[in-house]
Amino acid sequence: MIPETDPKIIAAKLCEFARTNFVAEGVQFDEHSPLSQAGIDSFALVELVLFCERVLGVRVPDSHLTPTNLASMSSLANCISELARNAPKTT
Amino acid sequence: MSDLPRQIRLAPGDYFMHGQDCRMRQVGLPGNVCCAVMKLGEGFDAERLRRRLAESPIMNWLARAKIHRTLPMAFPPLWRLAQKPEEIFFTHQNQNGVADQPWNLPPVVAARKLDAASGPGIAFDVMRHADGTAHLFLSWNHTHLDARGLDFLLSHLNADETASAPKAPNFINPKQLGSGLAGWWPNVKMARSCKSWLDESGADPLFSLLPPGPRPAACKNNYRLIYFTEAETAQIDARCQQFNCGFRRSHFYLAASLRALHSVALARGNQDGAYLIPVPHDTRKRGANGPIFSNHLSILFYRIEPKFAGSITGILGELSRQMTNQIRDKFPESCMAALDMFKPLPLGFYVNHLGKPTRGKFATFSFSDSGDTCAGMKNFFGGKIMEITHLVPAWRPPGLMIVFLRFAGRLSAQISWVDDCLNLSEVDGMERDVRRALLEELPA
Numbered sequence: 001m002i003p004e005t006d007p008k009i010i011a012a013k014l015c016e017f018a019r020t021n022f023v024a025e026g027v028q029f030d031e032h033s034p035l036s037q038a039g040i041d042s043f044a045l046v047e048l049v050l051f052c053e054r055v056l057g058v059r060v061p062d063s064h065l066t067p068t069n070l071a072s073m074s075s076l077a078n079c080i081s082e083l084a085r086n087a088p089k090t091t
Numbered sequence: 092m093s094d095l096p097r098q099i100r101l102a103p104g105d106y107f108m109h110g111q112d113c114r115m116r117q118v119g120l121p122g123n124v125c126c127a128v129m130k131l132g133e134g135f136d137a138e139r140l141r142r143r144l145a146e147s148p149i150m151n152w153l154a155r156a157k158i159h160r161t162l163p164m165a166f167p168p169l170w171r172l173a174q175k176p177e178e179i180f181f182t183h184q185n186q187n188g189v190a191d192q193p194w195n196l197p198p199v200v201a202a203r204k205l206d207a208a209s210g211p212g213i214a215f216d217v218m219r220h221a222d223g224t225a226h227l228f229l230s231w232n233h234t235h236l237d238a239r240g241l242d243f244l245l246s247h248l249n250a251d252e253t254a255s256a257p258k259a260p261n262f263i264n265p266k267q268l269g270s271g272l273a274g275w276w277p278n279v280k281m282a283r284s285c286k287s288w289l290d291e292s293g294a295d296p297l298f299s300l301l302p303p304g305p306r307p308a309a310c311k312n313n314y315r316l317i318y319f320t321e322a323e324t325a326q327i328d329a330r331c332q333q334f335n336c337g338f339r340r341s342h343f344y345l346a347a348s349l350r351a352l353h354s355v356a357l358a359r360g361n362q363d364g365a366y367l368i369p370v371p372h373d374t375r376k377r378g379a380n381g382p383i384f385s386n387h388l389s390i391l392f393y394r395i396e397p398k399f400a401g402s403i404t405g406i407l408g409e410l411s412r413q414m415t416n417q418i419r420d421k422f423p424e425s426c427m428a429a430l431d432m433f434k435p436l437p438l439g440f441y442v443n444h445l446g447k448p449t450r451g452k453f454a455t456f457s458f459s460d461s462g463d464t465c466a467g468m469k470n471f472f473g474g475k476i477m478e479i480t481h482l483v484p485a486w487r488p489p490g491l492m493i494v495f496l497r498f499a500g501r502l503s504a505q506i507s508w509v510d511d512c513l514n515l516s517e518v519d520g521m522e523r524d525v526r527r528a529l530l531e532e533l534p535a
Contacts, residue, residue, distance in 0.1 A: 041340075042341055
């Protein structure tokens with residue numbers, strides 16, 4: 001699996017996952033919404049991290065789950081993009 | 092709201108809470124009955140609240156809903172409405188004392204027996220104080236609704252005074268409608284993985300607070316409340332970041348609680364008994380407008396070995412690892428499926444299967460984090476909301492329950508315990524340890 005590296009595509013996929021799985025219908029939520037105000041908790045965070053592994057092909061280590069990277073889907077997407085670019089290439 | 096159903100299925104979480112309710116009554120406890128205590132400022136209009144309760148179709152439905160079982164081997168239990176309207180218990184009494192802490196639970200509240208099978212499962216009591224303030228005690232059987240549901244219910248009742256209160260809240264999850272057995276067999280398959288996980292994680296050695304010997308006939312629940320100031324709460328939030336768990340505040344609270352219990356266990360001579368902790372998780376979508384009724388909870392179980400329990404960092408690492416693995420393995424879904432599977436069977440099957448993997452111990456303690464309570468609510472029927480506390484009884488087994496909640500930027504913790512499982516000096520020690528772990532201990 002070739003990991004996605006475009007932060008905009010990653011952010012769009014993260015937002016879609018959040019809207020489908022843990023943000024209620026009608027709640028204003030986009031890539032710039034603060035994750036803490038959207039009610040993202042430990043459970044949702046783990047689901048997001050597992051989504052990144054499964055669908056985006058990027059493993060996000062605990063050390064990268066910092067307040068800066070988790071400020072919004074946009075900042076998380078930037079972090080994932082960075083990890084994807086630096087990931088060792090496998091064939 | 093005139094189209095509310097006359098009967099619906101129990102949610103898996105309801106079944107779990109009902110099972111705990113029955114177990115508690117077996118040892119003389121009043122049952123799985125919680126109490127939300129609101130301290131209200133001058134101007135609280137109890138008469139207006141009474142009228143609102145009488146007029147609300149949601150309250151009417153809640154008061155009439157009872158668990159109904161016929162032909163237990165053939166049909167699942169149902170929530171069914173009583174034919175006659177049931178009146179919500181409502182007492183209103185004056186007291187010439189002061190409203191400051193420590194306050195005692197009024198005897199009428201402490202003695203409330205709210206049974207989900209005989210109804211009504213909810214009661215309101217108001218106590219007026221000489222200084223014009225009041226305490227509102229809202230007691231409810233946990234089988235009817237969870238803490239988040241209670242929040243929605245209070246917003247619904249208080250709609251005129253809650254800026255963000257929805258006009259027509261989502262009362263019942265549509266998935267609960269209908270009473271068929273469709274989907275029962277797939278649940279059996281999914282439940283197997285939950286059962287094998289419980290068998291594995293419940294293996295000896297396991298630390299339990301339950302004293303050896305036969306089940307006692309008359310136990311008593313006790314409560315200890317730990318309040319943190321706004322400044323302390325801000326300090327705890329900052330320390331969550333220090334421990335790299337800004338989005339895992341619940342884990343930080345759980346780690347502090349477990350570390351405190353570990354000290355008790357060491358003093359009792361525990362060397363290698365692991366700690367098994369069930370933690371409920373609200374499955375409602377964030378920002379959802381309900382549902383009010385029922386328990387929308389999945390459960391994660393953590394097994395922490397004593398070698399990790401001596402440090403907050405060690406516990407946090409284990410919690411993070413186990414939580415990720417369990418969500419990856421779809422454990423919460425298989426746990427819900429297991430509870431769903433038991434519903435058409437006599438309650439004894441459930442009690443037996445849940446107790447068997449741990450040889451009747453069930454867990455070391457129960458833990459919950461209710462999060463922000465009554466967010467956005469400043470007044471309740473004319474009185475300023477000054478404080479909210481949830482009194483959640485300890486189930487037996489395991490005999491100890493720890494619940495965290497926040498109100499108006501202040502954190503509080505409740506330790507409830509069954510009198511034959513912990514003694515007062517152990518609880519004093521736990522309180523000191525919880526405070527120290529949350530406010531002082533440095534990351535390893």
